[in-house]
Amino acid sequence: MEARLCRLDDIFLVGRETKLGTSLSRNAGISMAFWKRFNEQLKMYHVKQGKQFVKYALTRRGSQGLTYACAVPSAQLYPDHFQIYRIPKGEYLCVEHHGDMAKLPETIDRIFKQELKDRQLTPAKGALVYFEMYDERFHYRKDASVIELYIPLAGNACKSMEEIEAKTILQGGGNTIGQFSWFGMDFNMNLYKGCNHGCIYCDSRSSCYQVQEFDRVRKKKNELLILERQLKGKRKKGVIGIGAMSDTYNPFEKQQEITRGALQLIDRYGYGVGIDTKSTLVLRDLDLLARIASHNPVIIKLTITCADDALGKMIEPYAPSSSERFLALEELHRAGIYAGILMMPILPFINDTPENITGIVELAAKHHAKFIYPAFGMTLRDNQRDYYYYQLDHYFPGKRRLYEQRYHNVYSCDSPHAAKLYKLFQTECRKYGIRYRMNDIIRGYKKQQVQQGQLKL
Template sequence: MEKIKQKDNRFLIGKRIPLTASFSKNMSLITSFWQSFQQDIKRYHLQQKKPFEKYGITFREQSKLYYACCLPADITYPDDFEIFLLPRSHYFLYEHIGPMRKLPDTIQYLMKQHLPAAHLTPKQIDLVYYEAYRPGFAYQDEYSVIEIGIPILQDTPDHMPSISAKSLLQGNGKPTEPYTWFGMDYNMNLYKGCPHGCIYCDSRSSCYQVDNFDIVRKKENELSILEMELKRKKRKGVIGIGSMSDTYHPFEKTEKITHDALELIYRYGFGVGIDTKSDLILKDIDLISAISKQYPSIVKITITTADDTLCRIIEPHVCVSSKRFIILEKLHQAGIFAGILMMPILPFINDSEENIKTIIEQAHLHHAKFIYPGFGVTLRSNQRSYFYYQLDRFFPGKRQLYEKYYHNTYSCESLHHQALWKLFQKECQKYGILYRMNDIIHAYKKETGIKQMSLL
């Protein structure tokens, strides 16, 4: 059986060996390596939660060819294991039926005959192909099935993909339940997925069921749905945007979905709460300012590090921290209540007193009204694998520290969180910056009343 299927990022753990130019010699090396890997599985007592799966991956690294024996990365793994990525891609999937020793013949047939005849081109990426071994596989069994996955080139659409949506606004307009985050009365996400590539993003977690998270999708007829829902709401309120997906993606330059949604929010007399890391928000600064004069509104700019070099690693595809401080200054000049989401503060990476103090100092210089902190990071299924993969890439040795101190816990607080909290309080009080949730909510809602009085 064969088919083409798009697959999301999949993380694996395992060990590698270098390959030669000889298929027959490689098969002998791989067979012996699998036997050694099986012993490692028993020695380390590695147990999977789901039905047992194993993977073999052939990949390039610095012009050399390697083979890795792997397991899904949903278990704690020993220090001599690596984490590998099966990248998001379209894959040509083919079922090899027969013993493992005949696998090289099938691979050569697919690469040299079958794919060219089907006008399919293998993708020139590090991964050459993978093999997936399901429960019940036996090396010598004539009827064993091995799934082969070869990444291939596929035409990409010239427009943003869309998904169906029946509603947008969540919440009942009562700020006490269930949306008390910054006093939001309603909540919505205009986009699904995010291209910013932040290594820690909670929205990658399996519980949210967002496949292919790095691919941004819009919602069909979302502006019509939003207008209909705004008309029907009996209670005005503050609408939170961007909790799961940044309000200002690069696509906003052309799609202008956020802009058009803000126009509707203004027309129907609601307020807005915006979460973003992007300087594209400045294109809507006049509109947001107008909204804030008619109903309480707030903008939260995420800043986790004052170091632009570190920012480019942990938040690679969005503007750096120094530019975000400038955003805060311009929002202040426009009369918009704005401040900083200082989260997550990643243990062993940006949880230093120097980083906290510098962020607060820069917040003061750029007139941030508040800073709301989180001295740690939350890690869940799938998100944890992605985060650990990035740690191994950019911060060697840090993944082992997370496993040592946090194991598989959800909340990973900085080991210094108590000292950092005391420092944070002291510095915020020194500069008159708000940091408690109730104080922030009270201040921005009160400020709109003052603006309205000044217009009388």
């Protein structure tokens, strides 16, 4: 029996489960019989595995006792009769069982009674008790067979923030690409990697961005020294976008003040700034934002997707409530900062209702938003889709089926009501005098800076 400590990112699987008893030996018989039925179901539903020769068995605890699930990494196929399972990110004790599968219960018993105690490790008390992974090394009832067992461990090694190496911070050459570019940004930067708002829809979870453990926030080593060197070396100045991939006002920022340090540099070297955030912590830096706005353009974009706080908390669980963000908009307005709303994504079959759209626009007007920029739909790809569908099953039972029927595996998933909602949105914005076209929004905040500069003169 070989053992090691390891750290895993989220793993999403599809499969079926059955109830277990309290006897290890009897459960072994249940699990082996269930595997046989599960393999037949894979063929019946034509489930194509995402990875060849890899299958999983999950022992889970719930209110009704222990269950045993057989599952595979799915290649974006989620049969109605299958559940989506999540192996949560975290620290695990990984043990290799060598030999006959029939002796697996003995290894499991030894791990929980001896191995964990000898290593002074405590198993986690979540839903997952342990899981088994079967790859090409597994051979049924052969001495050369290998099965990997993973036991989730208690504790959270992510409480402190990890540092990662970075050669550059600022991206872009100082050229806005056309008047319809993303809010007229000339440069972009992300001061942190990862985000802990926990939004169920976030595109940044996609594997194409290569951000492992996206919910874990990491800082970049010597980020302000690197940024200052880059700012000093630019021939052409412009507006710097912050927070497109990771919210720059995460909870760590309260103590780290990396974003505040970056704003001080932006002010010192004569750049403008545009910030995307869901956090009310942006209000801490009103003094710096006002100072930058006195000489260069400033725009703050607060993401608000729901007029109703309860619905918002389901899809953005760890971000400040919509009500708090609306109040932050008002504070930004009072400080003379050009601020508005990113009304995106509007999720199909969830918040794509006329009541939600009119509610957001009315509250935006009440709290003096200068603009609202919408997207009536969302994007879905690879592991982001897995995460989203897993959350749909949890919070919105039955909605996953609607997505599968309408969108299959396409990337861009527009709301079926997109055209009608956009027309309603336009009418409401015009009623309250709120900008909603990209070029009007860009002109608005850049014009405001010119006017402020003239007043100062």
